[in-house]
Amino acid sequence: xxxxxxxxxxxxxxxxxxxxxxxxxxxxxxxxYWYKQSAKKPLELMFVYNFKEQTENNSVPSRFSPECxxxxxxxxxxxxxQPEDSALYLCASSQDGGRNTEAFFGQxxxxxxx
Amino acid sequence: xxxxxxxxxxxxxxxxxxxxxxxxxxxxxxNIQWYKQRPGGHxxxxxxxxxxxxxxxxxxxxxxxxxxxxxSSLHITATQTTDVGTYFCAGPLRFTSGTxxxxxxTGTRLKVLA
Numbered sequence: 001x002x003x004x005x006x007x008x009x010x011x012x013x014x015x016x017x018x019x020x021x022x023x024x025x026x027x028x029x030x031x032x033y034w035y036k037q038s039a040k041k042p043l044e045l046m047f048v049y050n051f052k053e054q055t056e057n058n059s060v061p062s063r064f065s066p067e068c069x070x071x072x073x074x075x076x077x078x079x080x081x082q083p084e085d086s087a088l089y090l091c092a093s094s095q096d097g098g099r100n101t102e103a104f105f106g107q108x109x110x111x112x113x114x
Numbered sequence: 115x116x117x118x119x120x121x122x123x124x125x126x127x128x129x130x131x132x133x134x135x136x137x138x139x140x141x142x143x144x145n146i147q148w149y150k151q152r153p154g155g156h157x158x159x160x161x162x163x164x165x166x167x168x169x170x171x172x173x174x175x176x177x178x179x180x181x182x183x184x185x186s187s188l189h190i191t192a193t194q195t196t197d198v199g200t201y202f203c204a205g206p207l208r209f210t211s212g213t214x215x216x217x218x219x220t221g222t223r224l225k226v227l228a
Contacts, residue, residue, distance in 0.1 A: 002156070031213070042118075043157070043202065043218040048209075055211045090156060097213030099144055099206040102159040 003027040006091050006106035013081065014114055021076040021109045023091030029104070031097040032074040034066060037088040037108070049074060050097035081113045116141050116207050120219040128227050133190040135222035137203035144206055146179055146186045147216065152199040193226045200224070 004025045013019050025032065034046040048056040049068040063085075065077040074091055088108045094101040117140045127133050137146065145164045149157040161170055163179035163186060170177045176189045190197055200223045204216040 002158070033215075042220045045215050045217075048213060048215060050211075050213050055213045056209050056215065058215075099208070099214040100162065100164070102147060102162065103149075103157075103216065105156040105158070107156050 002104050002106065004091060004093055004104050004106035006089075006109050008109060009107065010110045010112075012112045012114060013078070015081060015083070017081075018077070018079040020078065021089055021091075021111075023074040023076075023106055025072055025074075025091075025093040025104070025106075027093060027104060029093040029095050030071050031094045031101070032068060032071070033092045033094075033103065034074065034076050035090040035092060035105075037090055039087075043090070047076075048097065055097060078111075081111075083113050086111055086113045116205070116217050118203060118205050118217050118219040120201075120203060120222050122222055123220065124223045124225075126225045126227060127193050129195060130192050133193050133197070133224055135188050135201050135203075135224075137186045137188075137219050139184045139205050141205075142183050144183075146183075147204045148177060148186075148188055149202045149204060149218075150199050151202065151221075155199070157202060190224075193224070195226050195228055198224060198226050 007022045031050045036044045045058050046060045047066040067075040090108045091106040092103040094103045147162045148160040151157045167181045168179040174191045178187045200221045202221045203219040206214040
């Protein structure tokens with residue numbers, strides 16, 4: 001148990017579906033992140049929220065839409081995805097967006113787009 | 115842009131043998147972090163190095179930060195089956211907003227044969 005919980009753990013969706021990934025952290029952190037982990041690529045940062053404000057969008061396609069209603073919750077809304085979007089999506093949190101803070105990762109959502 | 119490369123990509127060792135993974139950055143880093151991801155799991159923070167030439171030990175694991183702060187290494191002495199997993203290094207990159215993101219290395223996947 002890392003203090004960062006992601007749901008669902010597994011998700012299969014069609015290319016025309018709309019779904020959402022949820023992340024919740026119980027660590028009192030102020031920064032939250034979405035990462036994508038594909039089989040043959042390093043961890044790719046998608047979005048960063050610091051004190052509920054989106055500070056960075058790492059050139060992510062608009063079919064991925066993040067939402068951060070408060071500092072404990074982070075969502076990733078998905079629509080009209082492509083098969084190449086199949087990957088492990090990891091949420092992480094850290095104390096703040098500084099450079100000396102470690103990231104705590106959730107267990108991830110394994111997404112398959114069919 | 116900043117890149118963080120790791121070698122080797124894969125390593126198979128017999129239990130009891132030593133293992134080393136190397137991390138190289140295209141730019142000077144203010145610090146470097148190491149994470150371990152077990153098969154089917156999520157990245158877990160191991161350690162952070164900050165000072166030039168710094169060496170830190172955690173039981174059988176020895177972490178080193180290069181003098182020029184552009185490279186780092188993780189050495190495991192007498193590997194055990196519990197060491198199986200992928201080891202990532204990560205270095206910070208500062209956004210214009212002032213927040214930081216960590217660029218993860220490509221990872222080294224370690225398999226330990228009993």
